[in-house]
Amino acid sequence: MPHGAIRERPLLLTWAVLMALSALGAFGAWLADGGTLRLAGLGAIALFTLFKARLILANYLELSRAPGWLAGFSVAIFLLLAMIFCLIALVPAP
Amino acid sequence: MGDGEGACNEAVEISSGWGPLSALPGDAMMWILIISELAVFGAALAGYAVSRALDPELFSASQAHLDPFSGALNTAILLTSGAFAAGAVRQARAGAIRTTRWLIGIAFLFGLAFLTVKVGEYAGHLADGYGLEANTFFTLYYLVTGFHAAHVVFGLMILALVAAFASEENVTTGCAFWHMVDLVWVLVFAVFYLS
Numbered sequence: 001m002p003h004g005a006i007r008e009r010p011l012l013l014t015w016a017v018l019m020a021l022s023a024l025g026a027f028g029a030w031l032a033d034g035g036t037l038r039l040a041g042l043g044a045i046a047l048f049t050l051f052k053a054r055l056i057l058a059n060y061l062e063l064s065r066a067p068g069w070l071a072g073f074s075v076a077i078f079l080l081l082a083m084i085f086c087l088i089a090l091v092p093a094p
Numbered sequence: 095m096g097d098g099e100g101a102c103n104e105a106v107e108i109s110s111g112w113g114p115l116s117a118l119p120g121d122a123m124m125w126i127l128i129i130s131e132l133a134v135f136g137a138a139l140a141g142y143a144v145s146r147a148l149d150p151e152l153f154s155a156s157q158a159h160l161d162p163f164s165g166a167l168n169t170a171i172l173l174t175s176g177a178f179a180a181g182a183v184r185q186a187r188a189g190a191i192r193t194t195r196w197l198i199g200i201a202f203l204f205g206l207a208f209l210t211v212k213v214g215e216y217a218g219h220l221a222d223g224y225g226l227e228a229n230t231f232f233t234l235y236y237l238v239t240g241f242h243a244a245h246v247v248f249g250l251m252i253l254a255l256v257a258a259f260a261s262e263e264n265v266t267t268g269c270a271f272w273h274m275v276d277l278v279w280v281l282v283f284a285v286f287y288l289s
Contacts (some may be wrong), residue, residue: 011181012177015177018173019173022203024172026166029288034186045288053280057277059180059218060177061119062180063118068117069118073132077281080139083259087146087147088289090148090151
């Protein structure tokens with residue numbers, strides 16, 4: 001197991017970044033609620049959610065010590081979010 | 095010296111018996127559970143997206159009844175709980191069992207707070223007449239968030255157990271389940287409340 005292959009972030013910093021990403025996600029939801037910026041808002045929500053998932057995987061679940069697994073989980077979550085948010089974006093808002 | 099080396103080699107052999115799963119921190123069986131749970135929730139969320147694409151008007155109107163503040167509050171609560179659980183793992187690794195138990199206790203209390211907010215949300219929806227069978231949106235909402243809440247309850251039991259038997263391996267394994275619950279909520283929150 002390659003210890004410290006990716007540098008571990010201090011937990012407090014990880015928590016603060018997760019909170020900030022949650023606030024940015026809420027901003028994305030506000031954008032997605034409008035007309036012209038809907039797609040940008042949905043993209044922002046998906047992107048910030050992916051970042052949050054990756055931070056939890058890397059620093060809470062300590063997959064920063066297993067970079068191959070971290071990449072695998074990240075790709076799976078990226079594909080899931082891409083499928084879900086593309087479906088939502090393709091159907092026009094009522 | 096020779097015996098010690100032999101025991102060490104044996105330990106390496108046992109720990110590498112899981113193949114690629116041996117690279118993961120904690121018990122490999124917990125990771126099999128985590129991967130399975132992520133697959134189940136992923137399928138449920140994908141099913142929600144397909145249902146929503148088939149009836150966007152209904153889903154949009156129903157989604158407007160969810161309270162984004164409660165969802166955001168619960169996100170903050172679980173992420174904070176996860177931070178304390180992650181801290182507990184590091185303290186357990188350092189051999190500070192007393193601190194480990196305190197941190198798990200705080201993570202546990204945040205988990206209870208999550209459930210309290212969730213029950214309040216459900217009570218509000220039910221009072222407004224939006225039960226499990228109100229429409230497809232609410233059926234999926236209750237199924238996915240209810241299944242997640244059941245995992246929170248199970249996770250709290252695991253946290254209590256590993257606080258009582260706070261070895262490094264137990265704490266790492268138990269907290270891994272708790273972080274999975276955290277990770278799933280981040281996805282559920284984005285799909286049901288934000289999008």
